[in-house]
Amino acid sequence: MPAQTLREYQRTGIRQILDAYKQGARSVLAVSPTGSGKTTLFAHLAAQLDAGGKRSLILAHRRELVEQASTRLREFDVRHGLILAGTPPSPGARVQVASVQTLTRRALPPADIVIPDEAHLSTAATWTRILEGYPHARILGVTATPWRLAGKPLAGAYDAVVVVATPRELREQRHLSDYVGFSYLAPDLSGVETVGGDYNEAQSAAAMSQSLIVDNIVEEWLKHSARLSTVVFAVTVEHSRQLVERFRSAGVSAEHLDGTTPLTQREGIMRRVASGQTRVLSNVGVCIEGLDIPRLKCCVLARPTKSLARAIQMMGRVRRPWREDGRKVDAEHPSVVARIHDHAFIIRQHGLPDQDRDYSLHAKREAPPSLSTCPQCLAMYDGARCPSCGTEKEPEPLGERVIQTVAEAEQYEFTSATEAAPDAEPARPDKPPVKVRWDTLGRKVEGVLIRKWQEDAPWGGKQWHYLLRGPKRDYDVPGAAQLDKQMAKVAAGVLVWITYTHDTPLPDSKVRREFKVEVDDGEPEPQGECYCATTPRPPCGVCTP
Numbered sequence: 001m002p003a004q005t006l007r008e009y010q011r012t013g014i015r016q017i018l019d020a021y022k023q024g025a026r027s028v029l030a031v032s033p034t035g036s037g038k039t040t041l042f043a044h045l046a047a048q049l050d051a052g053g054k055r056s057l058i059l060a061h062r063r064e065l066v067e068q069a070s071t072r073l074r075e076f077d078v079r080h081g082l083i084l085a086g087t088p089p090s091p092g093a094r095v096q097v098a099s100v101q102t103l104t105r106r107a108l109p110p111a112d113i114v115i116p117d118e119a120h121l122s123t124a125a126t127w128t129r130i131l132e133g134y135p136h137a138r139i140l141g142v143t144a145t146p147w148r149l150a151g152k153p154l155a156g157a158y159d160a161v162v163v164v165a166t167p168r169e170l171r172e173q174r175h176l177s178d179y180v181g182f183s184y185l186a187p188d189l190s191g192v193e194t195v196g197g198d199y200n201e202a203q204s205a206a207a208m209s210q211s212l213i214v215d216n217i218v219e220e221w222l223k224h225s226a227r228l229s230t231v232v233f234a235v236t237v238e239h240s241r242q243l244v245e246r247f248r249s250a251g252v253s254a255e256h257l258d259g260t261t262p263l264t265q266r267e268g269i270m271r272r273v274a275s276g277q278t279r280v281l282s283n284v285g286v287c288i289e290g291l292d293i294p295r296l297k298c299c300v301l302a303r304p305t306k307s308l309a310r311a312i313q314m315m316g317r318v319r320r321p322w323r324e325d326g327r328k329v330d331a332e333h334p335s336v337v338a339r340i341h342d343h344a345f346i347i348r349q350h351g352l353p354d355q356d357r358d359y360s361l362h363a364k365r366e367a368p369p370s371l372s373t374c375p376q377c378l379a380m381y382d383g384a385r386c387p388s389c390g391t392e393k394e395p396e397p398l399g400e401r402v403i404q405t406v407a408e409a410e411q412y413e414f415t416s417a418t419e420a421a422p423d424a425e426p427a428r429p430d431k432p433p434v435k436v437r438w439d440t441l442g443r444k445v446e447g448v449l450i451r452k453w454q455e456d457a458p459w460g461g462k463q464w465h466y467l468l469r470g471p472k473r474d475y476d477v478p479g480a481a482q483l484d485k486q487m488a489k490v491a492a493g494v495l496v497w498i499t500y501t502h503d504t505p506l507p508d509s510k511v512r513r514e515f516k517v518e519v520d521d522g523e524p525e526p527q528g529e530c531y532c533a534t535t536p537r538p539p540c541g542v543c544t545p
């Protein structure tokens with residue numbers, strides 16, 4: 001058994017796990033982040049126990065994970081059996097690797113220790129039923145993300161926790177690549193309901209499928225990450241295919257993958273992704289755990305989630321150290337820096353991947369981190385300067401980035417706060433309103449952009465106030481008939497980022513870019529009703545002179 005294949009922290013981890021059992025724990029949770037060699041760790045432990053005549057049962061919920069464990073055991077020369085559909089059993093082996101689904105239909109093999117891989121799932125009913133069959137065995141849960149849905153720790157299910165390594169330590173030891181997370185255009189999710197602890201799938205798919213968001217996903221990728229092999233996380237199969245189509249129409253080699261993709265087809269896709277022939281892999285649900293292709297260096301988050309575990313798993317897919325020239329990564333030859341394109345508030349909600357977290361069994365749900373967003377490149381960070389472009393963090397509130405979401409489709413309101421202007425500054429006249437068009441549910445909607453200078457903003461200072469108003473019934477568009485009214489509003493809801501300082505008005509080019517609208521020069525032409533709804537008949541004096 002080649003002990004030298006273990007890294008220092010893995011050796012320490014195994015020792016700590018065995019110590020915990022000696023001190024009386026029956027069940028231990030080992031926290032071992034993505035990229036830390038989780039499979040190697042427990043395969044090595046099983047090998048060690050096998051040599052001492054003890055029996056191990058490794059449990060996994062997916063075929064790939066069963067196969068990964070089996071491969072590692074073979075490397076350690078450990079005789080083992082597989083409990084997996086379509087594979088002949090070897091009941092004589094002391095080490096068994098089982099698919100949870102297959103094992104629920106077969107007799108439980110004897111075991112002195114049961115090792116649930118991806119243990120954050122081990123509180124699900126199918127797993128619990130299996131674990132109940134081993135009242136006297138030791139339990140070793142292994143996971144990169146020791147939280148249940150909604151960020152709750154796995155408290156109660158285990159007696160002790162061993163943190164094998166933290167993501168920060170792994171990055172410092174160059175076992176994980178550096179990364180930058182960017183906060184790009186995301187839809188308003190405030191109207192999306194919560195079902196079973198996470199966002200309603202149909203509603204978040206509708207929000208993410210708006211052409212505005214889909215276009216922006218492809219635009220930002222072409223602008224910043226087109227040279228990187230990329231994994232995209234989508235909400236539904238339809239959404240994923242929509243993204244693939246949009247990438248392809250931009251000339252990008254993109255493929256779709258989901259749980260129903262036949263095995264042979266799937267192997268072909270994985271081969272093309274691993275070789276770089278396919279640049280963008282869009283998937284639903286299959287790449288969250290276990291996808292291990294080092295050249296993937298960009299991750300597009302187009303699937304909103306309330307699950308911290310899922311968020312960390314998604315971002316963890318692009319952290320394997322990798323160099324374009326195939327050279328080994330070391331101090332002189334750093335890995336390509338991974339880029340995380342967040343279009344779903346994942347980072348704002350769950351924090352950056354390497355943030356220090358409380359892994360203890362009784363950890364409280366952590367507050368969302370306070371991160372800065374770089375006004376130049378939209379990188380999110382917690383230091384004094386942007387890790388991507390080097391821009392220094394500006395003192396608040398000058399240049400503050402204000403976010404406003406409005407669920408009401410007929411009214412988008414954006415406020416950009418500025419520092420109080422000097423006393424001597426002359427009053428600013430409002431700029432005339434302009435007629436604008438934007439995209440809602442794939443249809444061009446007309447509205448008006450109202451720009452007012454406010455001397456007495458609600459927060460006490462002065463600011464430009466932007467109001468983007470659409471026609472009253474702009475949710476009444478083709479395609480919206482299948483959605484209920486609330487849904488259509490969510491689908492039409494848009495979140496826009498604005499950077500603005502008090503001494504420069506927002507130029508039209510920036511309006512186009514930041515508000516994602518087409519601007520017509522000249523005055524609006526309301527019909528029967530003014531756009532700003534001040535009065536039922538124009539001229540109202542606000543949007544119509």
Ligand SMILES: [Zn+2]
Nearest residue numbers: 374377386389
């Ligand atoms: Zn920056």
Ligand SMILES: [Zn+2]
Nearest residue numbers: 530532540543
């Ligand atoms: Zn008006």
